[in-house]
Structure formats: C-alpha cells, structure tokens
Amino acid sequence: MSIAVQVQYAVSRTGIPLQVDFQRWVEAVLVNQSKEGEVTIRIADEAEVAELNWRYRYKEGATNVLSFPFELSAPLPFQISLLGDLVICAPVVAREALEHAKEERAHWAHLVVHGVLHLLGFDHQQEAEAQQMEAMEITILKSLGYPNPYESA
Template identity: 55%
Template sequence: MNHVTIDVQIACDAAELPSEASFEAWVEAVLHHLNSTTETELTLRIVDPEEGLALNQQYRNKTYATNVLSFPFESPIPLPINLLGDLVICAEVVAKEAREQNKPLIAHWAHMVVHGTLHLLGYDHIEDDEAEHMEQLERDILAALGYADPYADDHADDQH
C-alpha cells in the first residue's frame, strides 16, 4: 500500500469538505492504479473564489476561479522524499459544478483530487489523445473507488 502525506490547508469557510482521510484515499488510489510504491507528499490547499481567481490569473492568465490547479514540484537537487507538488481546489467552484452537473458533491471532490493528482504526475489533456488517456485513467480510478463515470454527461463548459 502507498503511503501519502498530505498537508491540507483550508483557506476558506466552505461547508461540507471531505475528510483528510478521504483526500489521502483518493491520492493513494491514483498511485495504486499507476503502480507507484514510493512514499509521497503533497500540499492540498482549499481556497475561496478570490484566491482561486488570483492564482488562475497569475499562472494561467485566466480571469475566473477554476476548480483545481496543479503545481508539480520540480527539485533542483535530488531529495530523499517524493514531493509531488501542490493542488489548489476552489471549494465554491467544486460545489457549484456538482450542483450544475447533478453529481454528488463527494464524487466531484474525488474527481477533482484524482484529476489534479494525475496532473502532478505529468498527465495532461491538451491534445485529444492525451485527454482520452487521462479521462480513462480518471474513470478507472474513480470506478475502483465506487464513483460513477465523471464524464458520463460530459459538459462542454467544464473548467479543468
């Protein structure tokens, strides 16, 4: 079994946040699916729309708060631990998307953590073939966790 250490930073007043154990289980499910056996650390920061907008504007030149931002860690020197990087999730955006897409909130949180963790591991969805591969990984991982296909009713306005 993988061992994940997550530094959870809650920087908003959102209700109905998943437990730290849920966050760890979701990241571990990604690592297990990819046959990763290394101990892993990452930071998960849960933010309000203002901070989400500021980060999305600064790093992606987008003028809206998005659901999840991934910042992979790249060390200039070898380290004795595997630092994946930082995930920033905007709780209000996740809740709004779950309502709009008629998805259980916990399932959408799981999807955002899985999606963001895959980004930290180098997966992307810029090209169509990359997107198909990444989305299939997400489907498989979420299915193993007991969640429905997040793309079953794919919405063109999703902001990943």
C-alpha cells in the same frame, strides 16, 4: 507505498470532505504509479484561486482545481519526495456539482484524482492525452465506487 497528504483549509470546513477522504483519493491514484511522497491540498475561495489562475496560467476567474507539480531548479544532494500541490476552489466545486447534477462528494473525488494525475505529468492538451487521462480517471473513480464523471447524470 507511503504518501502523506496535507490539507489546508482556507475556507469553512462545512461541506468539505475530511482529510481521510483526500488521503484515500490521492492513494487511489498512486497505487498503480509506484510513487511515494507528499501532496498538499489547499481548499480555497474564489478570490484566491482566481488570483493564482491569473498569476500562473494567465486566465481570468476561478477554476475548480489547479495543480502545481514540484520541480527542482537544480539537483539536490539528498532525496526529496514532494509530488506537488493542488488548490481546489470549494465554491466552484459546489456550483459545478449542482449545475451538472453530480453528487458533490463524487465531484470532489474526481477533481482530486484529476489534479494528482497532473502532478504525475499527465495532461489533456492533445486529444490522445485527454482520452488516456479520462480513461485513468474513470478507472480510478470506479475503484473508489464513484460513477463515470464524463457521463451525464
């Protein structure tokens, strides 16, 4: 498996996981998916995420993670292996971890896993989809040594 993870920091790196952490979390999702490619993770502030959330989802305010799967508008004469982009809002991650009494690093890992599953086409709009996606998240996070993100602390 070959996966490249590019991390863009649009905020101070203080308190933000390292690139190697993001790489490990993305690889943990892809290990059983037989996927290769590239994922870009942008760590942003609330203003940037709120603007993207409005532009692409028509929802106000900043959210914790946005997923943008790579989609071709027309077939290419060569192979391309981009999985897509994640935009994670650092202030929202910190606030949610505090509000839900979660370890912040575990919350970062959860949001990366959640976002990469979206890049792979998983969703949680329907109850059955949500249950499947949550089960995958729990299993992947457990393999990384993190607790179930859906249980209270």
